[in-house]
Amino acid sequence: MSGSPMNMIEKYLERVRVYLPIDSEDTLTEIRTHLIEEAETLGQGKITHGSTMLAIERFGDPKEAANAYAGIGNRVGPLPAEYVQPAIRIVLLLVSLGVAFIIGSYIVGLSILDVVGITNFPFNIPVMIALQVALSLLYAAIIIAGLSAIEKRDAPPSEKTVLESFLGLGSDVFKPKGRWDAAAEVVLGVVFAIVLLLSPIRILFREDFLLFMNVMAILLLADALKGLLFFIAGENNLNLLFEAVLGGAWVVLCMFLINIQWPLEQIYNFDGAEWTLVRLTDLPIEISTPFSGAEVLALFWAIGVFIVVVTNTWSILVSSMKVAMYLKEDKGLWWQGRWGPGRHPFPFRRRESGESQAHSDDGPTYSDGHKESDNIDET
16 A cells, blocks of 8 residues: 555545544544554554554444544434435535525626526525525435445545545535645735736726725735634634635625626737737727627626635635534634644644644654654555
């Protein structure tokens, strides 16, 4: 099997994660620690590929491990209990996507609600959400039943099955943001904000769009600040609330932007000697479509606004669900939160007085007493 013993453990934990409730990071940390201890015991003080494989096999099927640590039970109604939590996450995923697309289409003037004949806004919203939930439950049940029937289990215990790969889509959504993803948000937010404020760029756009460019620059800087908070402190309720509010601000801005039609008025053209400004209406371009050039540009603009609305609505919904999850764990507003898997500066952080990690000259020393440099035998 390729990969280090620690990678084998992490892959196994990804399988266990599929069957656990959303708020199960502490449970996964506990299982990880026990696996390491078991592998070290079997390896007579060292963690090898063989001892790690035996430790994983002793923990057994991921469904059994999840039940042992979280008590997921045997059955809930007609659905095996091990599939209840994955099904809930899949339903939340599908419903959230549906709501995001409904809001996005409504803002750009293509109401899905009208298409299906439900036009009594806003009372149609609960109807659409209920319909989304029902359809999502049906889709999830059909897919789970179908994949369960054809599933063949001959892969190593650390490799996901086809069914678990599908069910894992729901758990992936609720993973904490990666630290370096947050760093990318900082860089991109600052860079794009500066670009929008540059005079050579602002001159390209219509006069009535310049005010919105200022607002967009402010929101991009706020995005950078949000990324910085995630980078410094990981994921906590304050950062998630900030992300949700910021997503709402982008959606509100898009309600104004959709009325702009197409903001770009002129572009730069290099004639071989110098750069000059050319108005779009003066370009000798013919579009062989039933629509005019202005209508095509307006369509592109609407698609762009739609994408911004959907992604930010999605961000609002996921952040809100995560806040509810952390409140259930009795978390406050601010704490040293979590980063996404594999994104932390030290790849396998352990808990020590919470989730801190001590270091030595020989390498990181974790709360279970293991050192990365001398406890893992790759051979």
